[in-house]
Structures are given as C-alpha cells and as structure tokens.
Amino acid sequence: xxxxxxxxxxxxxxxxxxxxxxxxxxxxxxxxxxxxxxxxxxxxxxxxxxxxxxxxxxxxxxxxxxxxxxxxxxxxxxxxxxxxxxxxxxxxxxxxxxxxxxxxxxxxxxxxxxxxxxxxxxxxxxxxxxxxxxxxxxxxxxxxxxxxxxxxxxxxxxxxxxxxxxxxxxxxxxxxxxxxxxxxxxxxxxxxxxxxxxxxxxxxxxxxxxxxxxxxx
Amino acid sequence: xxxxxxxxxxxxxxxxxxxxxxxxxxxxxxxxxxxxxxxxxxxxxxxxxxxxxxxxxxxxxxxxxxxxxxxxxxxxxxxxxxxxxxxxxxxxxxxxxxxxxxxxxxxxxxxxxxxxxxxxxxxxxxxxxxxxxxxxxxxxxxxxxxxxxxxxxxxxxxxxxxxxxxxxxxxxxxxxxxxxxxxxxxxxxxxxxxxxxxxxxxxxxxxxxxxxxxxxxxxxxxxxxxxxxxxxxxxxxxxxxxxxxxxxxxxxxxxxxxxxxxxxxxxxxxxxxxxxxxxxxxxxxxxxxxxxxxxxxxxxxxxxxxxxxxxxxxxxxxxxxxxxxxxxxxxxxxxxxxxxxxxxxxxxxxxxxxxxxxxxxxxxxxxxxxxxxxxxxxxxxxxxxxxxxxxxxxxxxxxxxxxxxxxxxxxxxxxxxxxxxxxxxxxxxxxxxxxxxxxxxxxxxxxxxxxxxxxxxxxxxxxxxxxxxxxxxxxxxxxxxxxxxxxxxxxxxxxxxxxxxxxxxxxxxxxxxxxxxxxxxxxxxxxxxxxxxxxxxxxxxxxxxxxxxxxxxxxxxxxxxxxxxxxxxxxxxxxxxxxxxxxxxxxxxxxxxxxxxxxxxxxxxxxxxxxxxxxxxxxxxxxxxxxxxxxxxxxxxxxxxxxxxxxxxxxxxxxxxxxxxxxxxxxxxxxxxxxxxxxxxxxxxxxxxxxxxxxxxxxxxxxxxxxxxxxxxxxxxxxxx
Numbered sequence: 001x002x003x004x005x006x007x008x009x010x011x012x013x014x015x016x017x018x019x020x021x022x023x024x025x026x027x028x029x030x031x032x033x034x035x036x037x038x039x040x041x042x043x044x045x046x047x048x049x050x051x052x053x054x055x056x057x058x059x060x061x062x063x064x065x066x067x068x069x070x071x072x073x074x075x076x077x078x079x080x081x082x083x084x085x086x087x088x089x090x091x092x093x094x095x096x097x098x099x100x101x102x103x104x105x106x107x108x109x110x111x112x113x114x115x116x117x118x119x120x121x122x123x124x125x126x127x128x129x130x131x132x133x134x135x136x137x138x139x140x141x142x143x144x145x146x147x148x149x150x151x152x153x154x155x156x157x158x159x160x161x162x163x164x165x166x167x168x169x170x171x172x173x174x175x176x177x178x179x180x181x182x183x184x185x186x187x188x189x190x191x192x193x194x195x196x197x198x199x200x201x202x203x204x205x206x207x208x209x210x211x212x213x214x215x216x217x
Numbered sequence: 218x219x220x221x222x223x224x225x226x227x228x229x230x231x232x233x234x235x236x237x238x239x240x241x242x243x244x245x246x247x248x249x250x251x252x253x254x255x256x257x258x259x260x261x262x263x264x265x266x267x268x269x270x271x272x273x274x275x276x277x278x279x280x281x282x283x284x285x286x287x288x289x290x291x292x293x294x295x296x297x298x299x300x301x302x303x304x305x306x307x308x309x310x311x312x313x314x315x316x317x318x319x320x321x322x323x324x325x326x327x328x329x330x331x332x333x334x335x336x337x338x339x340x341x342x343x344x345x346x347x348x349x350x351x352x353x354x355x356x357x358x359x360x361x362x363x364x365x366x367x368x369x370x371x372x373x374x375x376x377x378x379x380x381x382x383x384x385x386x387x388x389x390x391x392x393x394x395x396x397x398x399x400x401x402x403x404x405x406x407x408x409x410x411x412x413x414x415x416x417x418x419x420x421x422x423x424x425x426x427x428x429x430x431x432x433x434x435x436x437x438x439x440x441x442x443x444x445x446x447x448x449x450x451x452x453x454x455x456x457x458x459x460x461x462x463x464x465x466x467x468x469x470x471x472x473x474x475x476x477x478x479x480x481x482x483x484x485x486x487x488x489x490x491x492x493x494x495x496x497x498x499x500x501x502x503x504x505x506x507x508x509x510x511x512x513x514x515x516x517x518x519x520x521x522x523x524x525x526x527x528x529x530x531x532x533x534x535x536x537x538x539x540x541x542x543x544x545x546x547x548x549x550x551x552x553x554x555x556x557x558x559x560x561x562x563x564x565x566x567x568x569x570x571x572x573x574x575x576x577x578x579x580x581x582x583x584x585x586x587x588x589x590x591x592x593x594x595x596x597x598x599x600x601x602x603x604x605x606x607x608x609x610x611x612x613x614x615x616x617x618x619x620x621x622x623x624x625x626x627x628x629x630x631x632x633x634x635x636x637x638x639x640x641x642x643x644x645x646x647x648x649x650x651x652x653x654x655x656x657x658x659x660x661x662x663x664x665x666x667x668x669x670x671x672x673x674x675x676x677x678x679x680x681x682x683x684x685x686x687x688x689x690x691x692x693x694x695x696x697x698x699x700x701x702x703x704x705x706x707x708x709x710x711x712x713x714x715x716x717x718x719x720x721x722x723x724x725x726x727x728x729x730x731x732x733x734x735x736x737x738x739x740x741x742x743x744x745x746x747x748x749x750x751x752x753x754x755x756x757x758x759x760x761x762x763x764x765x766x767x768x769x770x771x772x773x774x775x776x777x778x779x780x781x782x783x784x785x786x787x788x789x790x791x792x793x794x795x796x797x798x799x800x801x802x803x804x805x806x807x808x809x810x811x812x813x814x815x816x817x818x819x820x821x822x823x824x825x826x827x828x829x830x831x832x833x834x835x836x837x838x839x840x841x842x843x844x845x846x847x848x849x850x851x852x853x854x855x856x857x858x859x860x861x862x863x864x865x866x867x868x869x870x871x872x873x874x875x876x877x878x879x880x881x882x883x884x885x886x887x888x889x890x891x892x893x894x895x896x897x898x899x900x901x902x903x904x905x906x907x908x909x910x911x912x913x914x915x916x917x918x919x920x921x922x923x924x925x926x927x928x929x930x931x932x933x934x935x936x937x938x
Contacts, residue, residue: 028262043253047266050255053288054264057257084732085320093290103513126733128779128786129341133416136446166873169826 028055029064029200036072037204042079048072056100063111064200066101070094070114071204077121087125094118109149110202116141117158131169138162153191154205156184160212178216185209237301240274241308243267243287251312254289259296277301285310291317291656314656316611321656322686326696326726326739327424329362332417339735339775345412348820349833350864350882352919354407355418356397359437360837361818363739363773363790364422367837368811369860370891370910372405373397376422377741378769378796378812379434379720382705387429387438389523389561392622394579394598398500399553401535401585403891403910404492409502409529409555411475416442423741424696424724427647427663427680428604428618433702433720433745441523444510445471449927453477456484456920469510476503492913493545495534502529512564520564527557541896541906550586555579569608574618576601591631596706599623612653616663620645626706639713641671641703649680657686669703674716676701691729698722704749704763712761719746733780742770748800754897755801767798767806787821807853810892813839813860831868836861844892847905857890876923886915 022030032055036048052069059065073094077087095118101111116138123134139162145155160180167174188206196203243254250271257264263277267289277283280301285308287295292312299306331340344358351357356374360367366375373381386396388410400406419438421429429436444466451462460477482497504527512519531553538546561575581596604618622645627638649663663680680698687693701717709715726739748765751758773792779785793815797806808814818837825832841856849855866880883889889912896906 024262043266043269046253050253050257050264050266050288053255054257054262057286058260058262089290089317089320132341140446172873 025055025059025062026200029068030197033068033197033200036068036075039072039075042076042082045072045076045079049076061104063101063105063108066097066104067111067114067202070097070101070118071202073097074114074118074121077118078124084125088122091118091122091125094121107148109145109152109155112141112148113145113152113155113158116145116155120158120162127165135162135166151187151190153184153187153209154202156180156187157205157209157212160184161208164212174216178212181209181212181216185213236276236278237280237303238274238276238305239285239299239308240305241272241310243271243273243289244309244311245292246311246313248311251289251292254287254292254312256285256287259284259286287312291315291320316653317656321653322659322684322692324659324661324682324684324694324696325692325728325737326682326684326694326724327421327722327741329364329420329422329737330417331420339737339777340418345415345418347822347831347833347868348835349866349880350835350837350862352407352880352882352917353412355410355412355415355439356408358412359418359420361788361790361820361835362420363737363775363792364435364741365792366794366811366813366816367839367860367862368842368891369862369889369912370403370405371811372400372407374435374437375811376435377743377771377792378767378794378798378809379743380809380811383432383434383702383720385429385432385436387436388525388557388559388577389441389575390428390438390573390602390604391559391561391575391577392579392598392600393557393577394596394624395555395581398531399551399555399581399583401533401537401549401551403537403894404533404535404913409557410439410527411477411504414441414504414506414525415439422739423722423743424682424698425680426661427649427665427678427698428616430645430647430665430667430678430700431622431643431702433700433718434743441506441525443521444469444508445473447927449925451475452924452926454922455479456918457481471506471508473506474504477501488914488916488918490914491911493536493538495536495548496532496550498531498533500529500531502527504528517565517567520562522560522562524560525558528555530554538908539896540894540908541900548586548588550584552584554582569614571606571608572604573606574601574603589632592628593631594628595626597623597625614651616647616649616651618645618647620647624706626710628707628710637710639671639706639710641669641709643670644668659684667701669717671709671713672703672716673714676717690731691727694724694726694728696722696724696726704761708749708751708758708761711758715749715761716747716763718748718763718765720744733778735775735777737775738772739774740772742768744768745798748798750800751802753802758802765798765800767796767800769794769796769798769812771795782823784825785821785823787819790816790818792816803852805852807845808843810842810844810853813842815840829870831870832865833867834863834865836863838862842892845895846893846907847895847899855893857892860889860891861885861887862889874925874927878919878921878923880919882917883912884916888912888915 032051039045039048049069049072052065056065073090077091077094098115098118105111119134119138119141123130123138142155142159145152160177163177163180164174167177188209193203243251245251252267252269252271254267256267256273258277258279261279263275265273265275267273282298282300285297285299287310289312291314293315295310295312330338332338345355348358348361359365364377368375374384375381376384386393396409397406398409417440421436425436445464448466449464453460458479462475464473478501480499485494485497506525508523510521534550536545536548557579559575559577563573565571577600579598583594585592600622602620604616606614606616608614622643625640627636629636645667647663647665651661653659660683665678668675678699678701682696684692684694700720703717704715720743722743724739724741728737745767747763750762750765752760771794775790777788794812796812797808799806816839820835822833838861841859843853843856845853846855862883863885864882865884869877890909892910893907894910899905
C-alpha cells in the first residue's frame, strides 16, 4: 500500500509538472485559439468570442484574449449569411474590444492589422456606400501595421485582398495585389509557427495567402 | 498496469465528485431563447455559451458562494449569486434588453440624414457630389429630396411652402450667415461651401429639435470631416477656373488650406447667354482649417477641436431689362466680400457627460450699384454656443444648451452719406430630454427659450417627437413643435421693434430600410402666424406689420433602391404641397410663387466598369410657379407652365487618382420660365407690359479635371465633383 502511495505521488508530480509548463491562462488560451482556428460556423465563432471574453475577465491586462475575441467577432462580421445590421453590431463589438487590446499593447502591428481587418469588414457590409470613406482608412491602417512590422503576413495578405478589390473596381492590373500576396506567403513560410503558438501570438491567415497566390498564378 | 487504471479511475471520480453542473436556459423578458449568450462563473474559466435554444450546461470545480454572469449582445449583463455544494444546479435567466444605438428606433419625422454608418440615412456623403445636375453644390443635391422645391431663378433651399430665409444653416453646430453667394435678382446663387469639407449632413424639413431656432421651416446642419487620412495635394482644372488644396496630417492634428478662382467670362464668350452680362461673375475664395484630437476614447476622456476660416470675394455687372422698355434696362453692379470663421469643440468626459460648442462669426458685405445709386449692405452674425449632454442611463439623457447671438445689419447710401442700421442681442436656452422605453419606442421632448433685446420679446417654443418601430425594419415617427423667427434684416432695419413670426408643425412619418432599399413617406401640416405684411413695393415697403398668416400641408414620398438593377442606384421623390399665405404686399392668402403644388425628381447612378466611369442622370420637375398678373383682377391668378430639367453627367477615372468629370444641365434645352416681371406702370392702352423670368442660358456645361497627388496613389477627389 505504501508503495502504491509512493507511485501515486510520483505519478501526480509528473502529471502536474507536465502541465506546469503552462499556466491555466496559457492552457485555456491555447485550447481556445485552436478551437477558433477550426471554427467554421457563426455559433462556433460566437462561442469562441465568449470563451475569450471569459479569459479576459480573469486576465484584464493581457492583450491576446481581447485580440482573439475581436477576431472571432470580425470573422462573424464578414459572414454574408448574417443580416447587415447584425454584421454592423458584431463589428461594433469587435472595434470596441480591439481598442481595449490596443490600449494595453500600443503600436502592436498585429492589433493594428486587426483594426484594419475590422474596418475592411465594415466596408464589405456596404461597399458602394462606404467604399469612398472607408477604403482610405483601411489602406492607411494596414500601412501603419506594416510600418511597425513590414513582414506582418496578415497585414500583407489583407492589404493584398484590398488592393485586389480596388484593382478589379478600377479595372487596373493585379501586379500590386499579387506581389503583396507572394510577400505574405513568403513571410508565413519563415515564421516559426510553434514558437508563435507557444507565445499565444497570431498565426492565422496562411490559407488566405495560399488561395490568393493560387489565383494569381 | 492495473494499478494505473485504478489510479486514473480514482482521480477522475474524485474530480467528478467535486464538480457541480450548472445548467438552464437563457431567454429574454418575453421568454424567447437567447442563443450565443456567454454564461460563466465569475472569477473562473468555467463557463459556456447558450445554444440555439438558449440552453446551456457547464461544470465547475468551484464551491461555496459563487456568481454566475450572463452576457449577451443587446442585453444587460446579469449576475446571479448561488451556493455550490457539488450538486447540479438548474438556473433559468431572463435578460433585460439594452438600448442598442445601432438598431434602436430613431426619430425620422422631418429628418433626412446623410452619413456613413447610421441606419436612418437617406443619402451618403458621396451622393451629394455624384448627383448629376448638382455640380458639387450641396443645396442642389438636397433639392432632389422630398419636401423641397426647385426655384430655378433663386438657387436657395425652399422647404414646404416656406421661403428661403426660413431655412437656417449650421456648420459643426454653429450658424452660418449668408451661406449662399450674393447675387442680383433672378440670377440663381449657390452654396458658398465646398461639398468636400463635410462628412455628413442633417437636413430637416420640419419638426426639428429644440437645439435649433430662428427658422420657421427648416434647418441644415453640416458636419465637417474629422481627421483627413493623409498628406495630399489636390489640383482642379475646370472650364470655369481652378483650385489647389494642400492637406497636411500628423498624428492627431491636421491642416488644410485651399484657394480657388472661378470666372465665367471665357465660358460665356463661347456659349450664348440669355442674361445681358457686362461683366461675367467671377469669384475667388480661400480656406484654412485646423483640427486637433486629444485623449483616449477607451478611457472615456477624448475630444476634438476644429477651427475653420473661409474668405471670398465676387464681382458681377449685369443689365436687367425693364418690361415695356426697349433699352438695356437697369445696370446692376455687385461686389461682395464674405468672411466666415468658426472654432468648435466636442469632448466626451466620464460618467456619461458629453460637451460641445463653439463660436462663429459671419460677415457679409455687398456693394450694390443700381444705375447711379451706390448702396452698401453689411450683415454680421456672431454665434456662441455651449451644450452639455448627460446620459443618466442608456435609456435616458438630457441635453442642456446656452446660446448667444449678436446680429447686426446696416445699409448705407454712399453718395448721400445716409445710413441706417440695427444690432440685436439674442439669448437662448434649450433643454431636451430623450427617453427610450425600449429599442422600439423613443420619446423626445424639448423646450427652447429665446429673448431678443431689440424686439423686446421673450418666447418659449416647445418641441415633441416620438418614434415607434413596428417590426425589425419599419418605423413610424411623429413630431410637433412651435417655431419662431424674426423678420428679415431688410425689414427689421426699417422697423426695429418687429417681433417674431410663428409657425407650428405636425409631421407623421413612416420609414423603412430593408436590404438596400429605403422608403420614406411623410404627411405634414404647418400653420403660420404673424407673417410680415406691408404696403407698397418690396424695394420700398411701408406700413410694416405682422398681420400675415397661412398654412402648408401635403405629403411626400421617397424611394431609393440599390438592389433591383445591378450596379445601379436610383431614387425617386414626389412631394405634394398645398400652401397659401397672406404675406408681403398680398391682401389675401395666395399660393406663393415658391411653392409649386407637385414636385418630383428621379436620380440614377450607374457604374460602368468597362469604361471605368460613373454615369448619372437626374430629372427634376414641378407643376409650375404662380405669379401675379396686374392685368387681371385679384392676386396670384396665373401659373407658369411646368418646370422640367434633365441633367446628365459622367465621371471617368482613367487612374485611381485622376478624375475627368463632364456634366450638362437641361440637356433637352427646355425653356423654363419661373415667373413674369411686369412694368410698374400701365402703357397707353392701359395694360402692364410683361417679361418672362427665365434661365441664364439654355444649358450649362461643365468640364473638370481633378488630380490628387499623394503617396497613396489610389486617393482621389471624388468628393469634389
């Protein structure tokens, strides 16, 4: 019996130390980030946004939970199955949350890129009506994200999408948008995904870049 | 191995024992399921989201007294305290809705908004400049909206049987005096301010807020752009002149400076004119605007200060024929100098406080030479305003404002060294409370109090409005109010103790936006009291009194559709106005010349990607203007034939930063007549000779090239068209 106790304690320690590398915060974040990356429907995105909101209430000084919550809201906001007023509502929420992230981590290329993404989503709700006023703002925000980190692959691929839309509108060539897409994919290739994931940093957007590059070829 | 399985069994069962399962349903007050709500135990990671039926279930290791928090978009966050003892807990929670500014009902009675994101807008800022026939003139674009009448020989805003002086215009909440360029009679004018200054506008055709006063019919509030996006230079080369604008932006501040020059002489040398110009109108203007942002919106202490200065000058000499006279007629020379400046701020503080206000000064000087007589008229308006808004809850807010006006006017006969003038100080206070009973029902009540030192009069004008949303898209609003306005300067200077004219408005509105289609229907009734009456001609009135009265009633419709026809956006308006008033020198109530009964317009915009061009057309029509024929008994006995104008325009974008714009008004070359001028005295046969008041030219053709230079090659001047 004594032996059993010893084994139990030893086992418990090994189990605990295996988890000890991750704080509850990190464990929860990793699990939810993985879920968000696999999400494919509006209710799942909402569940994801809620999960990050639960994490932020315990960790109000971390920017990542806000970042991912806003991202989960933005993914809902670009879904054309949602009525326009609901899209605006969820994007207003995304804006608010992203501002909280920005207040914690100033001049963060990832947060600025997300803010550009949110504005881009707002534009997509009514391109004809909002294009004139918002397109300049979108370009400028991505420009700012790239000024902080010129290799930010998410800012690059989103900017590529924006340029692609504008080139289509003006009937001009796609060289610029394709160039940005290639640049983005190259940047994705050099990023150390495992290390970024361990640091809870954003890694999403690679398939978007791949899809764009494919359409450019 | 066996030991290990036992161990795992023990460990998991231990965990299960300590866990409490919390489950239940989230609904609204009516019992409908709320899906996607965030339900969690405060201070832990334990929680979940409600499913499509509002149901939720989650487990927690926590025990003792705990708080369950429920959050859902559109609802107030709710907290429930419960004690966990390791046993399952059932919990059904009914949430209370919050007032959601994006989707809640808004008051649309009398109001037409142009803006970017709000739901109740009928126009986007861009529409003002891409409407053909508008030629970049804000007012001309507004004339395609319901409730307005196109008065082609005037060019200003005439709303629902009211004359142009009954519309007050504001920039960033501060009044603008002489917002329209000075002109001679029957030569149409345009708004002095360039459309690209503004990010949005609020145009009310009646029943407006207690924030606005001294306007019997209508208000137009224009809001300037906050921070421009980038450093850029804009160059415009037009058939009528040219301009240059430089914008500099750094961090939270921006500077814009611009200069423009227009001269119609070269154009008029090429295209035959109906008017007898000795010197074609020419105009220069220059503007500077500065803006500074401060604070952090997230932390709740943020604001904006804007300063804007505009100065311009214009000249023209025209000969105006006298009916029954074969000569060239009267020679009118006009020289105008105009300045407008304002400094405005807004600041949102903590605890639901919001402040805004500012100061503005308009100064207008006209030197008019009518044949040999030299007259100088100077009009000046100083306006200052401070407003505090307090949100007591998301449902309830109160707005409180103080305003001071100093208005002065003088006219002098320069040769005879004669001068008359007046100065009036006006004090105003307004208070307005808004209460949302729910997202479907809002009520606003306000009271505006005013005092004029010169008229020695104090007045109270109550305003009320209510709006109810019948389903997710459609809503009804009702507005009513009293409105006062002192007579025009030219009359007040003759008799300075003239008191207010008054109007009462009742408006019922239905508004629906659904899937890129907007429909608006409105019925109104307005009555006028104490309108100015006088004897003799308008140029030399006597016996000035406030003995006039009148009414205006009607309905109008607006339909905008961006969906039915691909890549095409169009709107149709129809306004019916039945108005009669006893005013000016009229002895009885007559239908005024500026209130045609039936008015309509159709605006179509179509983007053709193949030729990178925006093609537009607009048609505006009314059933004709009444006029007085002294050869007949009675007053305002006759009516002109119907007015109709079809305009077309095309904007070609060869490159994203270059726009080539061509527009032509009245392409069909219709000879529109706005009324008739009669001789002051009958001829030998005893009849009064007449002469039609018509258009300056059959058509007006405009061409312009707009180039934007900036680091961002995509930027352009769409706003200038």
